[in-house]
Amino acid sequence: MSLYLWFVFMIVISFCWAVWFIYRPIKDNKIDLNNSNAELGRRKQEELKQDLSNNIIDMPEFEQANIEITQTLAQELVILEETSIVKNKNIYFITIGFILLFLPLISIGVYQLMSPVDVIVSTPNEDQKTQLKSPEKAISEIKLHLLDNPEDYLTWASLASIYVELNNFDDALHSYEKSYQLNSTNPVILSEYASAIFFTNNQQFDQKSLDLLKQALKIDPNLTFALYQIGLYAVSNGDFDLAKISWEKALISMPNSSSDRQFIEELLLQLDKLISEKQYKQSKQNEQNSFSVIVRVSIPENIKSERSEDYLMIYLKSANGRPAPIAIKKIKLGEFSGEVTLTNRDSIMSIEKLSKLVKTIAVARISESGSAIRQEGDIQVQSNIVDIISNNVINLKVLN
């Protein structure tokens, strides 16, 4: 069923639904406001008695509350207007007429106002009529045509595109291949064929799809769809520059009125963000990797030989922050060469990098246990406050 008929069908159902309840009205529940308030007043009095028996109101207040309930009810009782059941039939015809006009007017009007595609009002031409046919019917008609005209590569391509719409990519591939074998010079079909391969191949571009795209662009270097796909391929390979060139070219090739422009522009905006993020990360990485602090520790030989199996922990901590280490190196004393170089890689927390430190204190500790907390028997020395931006070499001396 075409979209047009669907809408008509939906409006008709809606209309019938609303009108049915004029023909078979919903019965009034016969409770009028006075009934309701009187009944509720009576219940409030019963609940009040229950409150009295539950000991949550005293007798004098109970009596007063009882009077108040009666007074409230007296105020609430009103003269009600009688509602008619069926007296003036005109009102029903007017209502039906109103619904009949209002439903299609509002629904189609709002839909038209918002939908860029002129679906309802325009009379479909012959091509559109073909498009409005159900895909299954269109396939069988095209197949009949192909039985008589098996060399019609354009029809094979049309069949393939219908299969794509139905997400039947296997049959789409078969049809595109037929079309390709008959004529491999139509760039649009080549790029569509590449797209179908992409979908059947777990959304990856393989060599064949790439070759098809290159072939299409060789024939028409400004083919938007092929450029768009090449851009996608480039992004998936991290080649943002190629993607940018392809999509910018696609944008230039498009007419200004094209509705696809906005989409490509959005893609380009996202791509720019990716590129700038990548560049920023790269520069940050370079900057951080190059930052280092050298700590030289002079240790008497007798300590070195006696405690060669102990751990030497050298760390930097903030001079005016919390006492926890920012960056640390822990090695066996026997393996210590006289100095260590601390870099961002030695930072304990990723959010507190060594390169963010300015004023620091260097600490060297020789410990048998290697525990983070200082133990009895540990030897520890520390530097004065050092500005590591101006001086990245710190000397420490362990005394006997």
Added chain:
Amino acid sequence: MLVEVGHFALTLALAFAMLQVVIPSAGIFYSNSVISNLSKPLLWGQFFWIVVSFVILMNAFVVDDFSVKYVANNSNTQLPTIYKIAGVWGAHEGSLLLWALILSAWSVAVSFFSKRLPSEVLNHILIVLGVISVGFLLFLLFTSNPFERLSVIPIEGRELNPLLQDFGLAIHPPMLYMGYVGMAVPFAFVLSSLIRGHLDSTWLRWSRPWTLVAWSFLTIGITLGSWWAYYELGWGGWWFWDPVENASFMPWLVGVALIHSLSVSEKRGAFKHWTVLLAISGFSLSLLGTFLVRSGILTSVHSFASDPARGLFILIFLIIVVGGSLILYAFRANQMSSNSSFSILSRESTLLVNNILLVAAMLSVFLGTLYPLLLDALNLGKISVGAPYFDAVFVPIMVPAVIVMAIAPILRWKKDNKSRLANELTAVCIGAILLFLVSLLLSNNIYILLAYFLFIWIALHSIRLFIQRLSKKGSMSLSFIGMLLAHLGVGVFILGATITSQLGVERDIKMDLNESVNIEGYRFVFRGVEGFSKENYQGNRGIVEVYFEDEKIIILKPEKRQYISGMPMTEAAIDPSLYRDIYVALGESLEGNSWSLRIYYKPLVRCIWLGGILIALGALLAAFDRRYIIRIKP
């Protein structure tokens, strides 16, 4: 084509909503019950077409129809089906559609379960609900159309925000919306009464169960949100005074006040003005919450749902709703007379005090949330209002409210006397003081002692009331049990929130392979990290063995995920229990085999959500009390 059908179904729903307003109004004007009673079928028609469009949008997600812009922006082929379905309300357009669906579902529920209401009253209520539906459907169709097509169909969609790829998302927003939108029902009851000019017992009695159910859903929604934030955001917190959290908390506070105010108005005829204003404020704050979330003027973890352009529409709608309601109230206020009188020492007075405290608490949250925006808008500088402000202002208001809350059910209606009250309170006070003295042995932290005291205070009063009623045959009602449960829930919540924030331990540490660390008697041994991959993400999974008294109790596997979009996510591993949670989150890879880890010990954290569940359950039980179910005889 199906998508166009869905879109058209939405426009038909709009047409039905408009008819739901116009035709019954004409019926009422001409005193014709057949025409005015058309409000119900027109509402059902509206509901049907919204369901159709919702199902079609859901189908577009499930079948990966990336020709739909909303689907392409919020889903991809690798997303598990459950998150494709949840993705329907994962961003602005879909969540607005869900909003419209829930509003019409509430309206349908009112039309079916209000057999005790006079038809005339019900028709007025459905007309008001219809007006609200028209507003939201217009907003949906003209600014947030979820069925918009893309002319170039992307081969793969983007991604649903990884934060939202969680079971919590599947249930948190619908529950919250049930509460938010549910506040429209008491609002519609009040507004219909103001329109009719009959501010009588009927609206007071029959709006209370709806208010209770809506507020119960709001409680569940907020509790689920808190639980979701706790385990999903990787911060280990349960409430951040985030502006969007506050946006849902404000109608909740007003909802508490409204429920209690309604109970006095319904039973004793007092506080009618107060009740009307609270019902209007409740829904207005719900709309304000929507405005804050949708406009993008607030920055928060909820910023995934923001859009400045759309905020204007909601703001205009908010002004119309609040302004219109208040003008109507001004015209009808003189019709609300009360015969009720009560003394200072009475249940009515304590409920009034609590109402005032609750509204003051709401205003403190309101101020803290909107003041920075106001300053910014007036170019008076940028300030940030965070937890220190809310802790300093909100908590002191709520402490007396909780103390009064426990006493109110003991007091008698209209008038009580001091000597009786003193007798009533003596035993509980002695018990509370004794237990409080025992608790002094457990802690010297002032906040914890206060929490112990409040919990003991509420629990003893609740137990005493329960025992008192048990001894009287036929005096136990669902409403009473619900009240006790909800009050007890508040006590449990206070205990959990205070203990976890005061005694919780949080450690950010670097751990080498096989290195161990001791926290609160538990030994955590880091056994390294393994790689893994799932349909829509891959990542690393840490292995942390937890020992207690040298016995291995659990292996926790916190994850660091990398989603298709490239967004990294932390998935904490939690060993839950009623007494404590052990919470481990995997940080960054450091040199060699070492990693940074975040380890939390959270005592009684589950009490926070248990409290929330008890409160919601209490409200639900009260809503199904016998007196709201008995039919009125015609």
